[in-house]
Amino acid sequence: MNRRLGKHLGLLCLLLAVGLLFACSRKEEDTPKKKGGYASIIIAGSTSVQPFAEKLAEIYMVKNPNTVVNVQGGGSTAGIRAAQSGIANIGTSSRNLHPEEKGLFEIPIAFDGIAVIVNPKNSINNLSTETLRAIYAGKILSWKELNGVDHRITTITREEGSGTRGAFEELVMEKLEIDPGCIVQDSNGAVRELVATDPYAIGYISLGLVNKQVKAVALDGVAPSLKAVKEKRYRFFRPFLFLTKKKPSGLTLHFICFVLSPEGQRILAKEGLIPASIIHGESDLCRQQTSKEEKN
Amino acid sequence: MSAADIKRREKLIQRIFLVIAFSSLFSLFLIALFIFVEGLPMIWKVGLKDFLLSTRWAPTKGHFGIFAMIVSSFWVTIGALLFGGPLGLMCSIFLVEFASSKVRAIIKPALELLAGIPSVVYGFLGVVYLVPLVRDYLGGPGLSLLTSCIILGIMILPTVISISVDSLVAVPDSYREAAFSLGATRWQTTHMVTVHAAKSGIITALVLGMGRAVGETMAVIMIAGNALKIPLSPLDPIRTLTSNIALEMGYASGLHRQALFATGIVLFFFVMALNLIATAFARRKRFK
Numbered sequence: 001m002n003r004r005l006g007k008h009l010g011l012l013c014l015l016l017a018v019g020l021l022f023a024c025s026r027k028e029e030d031t032p033k034k035k036g037g038y039a040s041i042i043i044a045g046s047t048s049v050q051p052f053a054e055k056l057a058e059i060y061m062v063k064n065p066n067t068v069v070n071v072q073g074g075g076s077t078a079g080i081r082a083a084q085s086g087i088a089n090i091g092t093s094s095r096n097l098h099p100e101e102k103g104l105f106e107i108p109i110a111f112d113g114i115a116v117i118v119n120p121k122n123s124i125n126n127l128s129t130e131t132l133r134a135i136y137a138g139k140i141l142s143w144k145e146l147n148g149v150d151h152r153i154t155t156i157t158r159e160e161g162s163g164t165r166g167a168f169e170e171l172v173m174e175k176l177e178i179d180p181g182c183i184v185q186d187s188n189g190a191v192r193e194l195v196a197t198d199p200y201a202i203g204y205i206s207l208g209l210v211n212k213q214v215k216a217v218a219l220d221g222v223a224p225s226l227k228a229v230k231e232k233r234y235r236f237f238r239p240f241l242f243l244t245k246k247k248p249s250g251l252t253l254h255f256i257c258f259v260l261s262p263e264g265q266r267i268l269a270k271e272g273l274i275p276a277s278i279i280h281g282e283s284d285l286c287r288q289q290t291s292k293e294e295k296n
Numbered sequence: 297m298s299a300a301d302i303k304r305r306e307k308l309i310q311r312i313f314l315v316i317a318f319s320s321l322f323s324l325f326l327i328a329l330f331i332f333v334e335g336l337p338m339i340w341k342v343g344l345k346d347f348l349l350s351t352r353w354a355p356t357k358g359h360f361g362i363f364a365m366i367v368s369s370f371w372v373t374i375g376a377l378l379f380g381g382p383l384g385l386m387c388s389i390f391l392v393e394f395a396s397s398k399v400r401a402i403i404k405p406a407l408e409l410l411a412g413i414p415s416v417v418y419g420f421l422g423v424v425y426l427v428p429l430v431r432d433y434l435g436g437p438g439l440s441l442l443t444s445c446i447i448l449g450i451m452i453l454p455t456v457i458s459i460s461v462d463s464l465v466a467v468p469d470s471y472r473e474a475a476f477s478l479g480a481t482r483w484q485t486t487h488m489v490t491v492h493a494a495k496s497g498i499i500t501a502l503v504l505g506m507g508r509a510v511g512e513t514m515a516v517i518m519i520a521g522n523a524l525k526i527p528l529s530p531l532d533p534i535r536t537l538t539s540n541i542a543l544e545m546g547y548a549s550g551l552h553r554q555a556l557f558a559t560g561i562v563l564f565f566f567v568m569a570l571n572l573i574a575t576a577f578a579r580r581k582r583f584k
Contacts, residue, residue, distance in 0.1 A: 075547035077547055161544055181523050181524070184522035184535070201437070
């Protein structure tokens with residue numbers, strides 16, 4: 001009995017070994033050929049930029065079948081680190097760089113508005129920056145102080161390190177800190193869901209993600225819209241940045257230029273972002289690239 | 297095959313299994329080592345007192361106090377025990393002492409199913425149904441200590457019930473028979489004799505349930521509100537140690553990341569203490 005078991009085990013091992021060998025040899029046959037032909041770009045960073053970068057990468061890879069564009073998350077801070085250390089070819093950030101993070105090559109690919117949202121049942125339609133700041137600093141606690149209902153405000157913010165929070169702090173809070181009593185949610189979607197169900201809530205999310213479940217309030221009298229951002233009347237927006245360690249070249253530059261090209265920008269606009277060229281003007285980074293391509 | 301051969305083979309197999317058994321211990325050791333190596337330098341830098349006893353957590357501005365979260369974790373664990381403990385205990389008493397085998401055959405598998413529901417589902421149900429209920433009828437933002445306690449109370453039920461059922465079943469029938477023969481009713485027997493005899497097992501069940509509650513993350517992130525304040529009422533939002541790690545992990549780097557590992561160290565001691573208490577009670581049973 002025992003011996004038979006041993007035999008079976010031996011046979012099994014042999015089979016496994018042969019299978020493994022087979023698998024290995026097949027791999028060896030296939031990969032080098034392909035690998036030689038493939039080039040890859042690694043993009044890492046902001047989770048806000050990630051879905052847009054993925055979309056761009058997908059289309060870029062269809063047009064350039066020999067290139068693999070690898071998009072990873074990690075957050076804006078991680079994206080900045082990744083670009084500094086060179087782990088990623090392109091780091092992404094959804095907020096402006098802090099002074100100590102400067103030194104990277106920054107390419108704004110688009111802009112994203114930040115909308116302050118309340119429940120549709122809320123009668124408030126307009127807030128001044130000062131009022132908003134006071135709400136988030138925990139100095140205004142009830143809607144009554146804003147001529148609304150006599151109920152405590154449920155203030156919702158994003159988690160520490162989030163690019164959206166970073167941009168909000170920069171644009172609204174200035175030197176003040178967000179009150180630690182604020183409710184913290186870890187995504188745009190979660191903030192929106194909560195505001196949609198809580199009649200006394202206030203939160204902030206990407207402009208592109210505002211829907212009918214929530215009401216975006218006007219800030220300093222300007223209602224948030226793509227048009228208002230483009231006309232520079234609505235000042236609550238943040239850049240989506242591509243960051244490289246040095247001035248981009250080669251394949252990385254080629255991809256960046258695809259993103260900045262009218263086609264790439266159209267894709268971003270369709271997804272609810274504001275094209276970079278509208279605010280920054282035409283970038284001269286790709287001029288050379290285009291002329292080179294024309295020569296070819 | 298000679299007798300010596302067989303003996304040698306037995307030895308070999310024994311050794312293989314020993315190594316495999318130790319690999320789980322080894323992974324525990326690695327995890328502990330890793331958390332400590334990553335987290336301790338930060339505690340060293342910030343100071344144990346500022347880390348444990350300050351309530352100001354603003355990692356991007358250089359403040360790393362987790363006291364509010366320690367308090368929150370403590371309250372949420374106690375709260376979960378208040379909801380889940382009595383419920384679980386009564387349920388297990390019913391299952392062992394009162395239920396017919398037919399009823400037991402329905403309830404027991406159902407309870408096991410409860411253990412198999414992913415925590416994100418509990419969180420989702422909490423957000424969609426319980427949070428609005430609490431907000432509308434009790435006040436506050438709904439995302440609160442109370443909501444978390446109720447959901448966690450349900451989540452620890454399987455742990456509490458299965459261990460206390462085991463300890464009640466382990467009470468010899470002779471105890472019950474003796475009580476009956478003295479004229480005690482079933483209820484008198486249960487609360488005077490059986491539960492008493494199974495006491496240490498029941499306490500173990502409750503303590504392990506607490507361990508489950510303190511370690512739960514996903515559901516708590518969704519329903520606790522994650523605010524960074526010491527809760528002053530059950531309707532205030534809270535942030536537990538686990539949700540702090542999970543919330544900020546994706547963005548953290550440098551000292552912030554180390555601070556999250558250091559939060560893990562605190563959690564490690566929390567759970568370790570609970571488990572030690574549980575084993576201490578479980579051992580007492582054996583010597584009785």
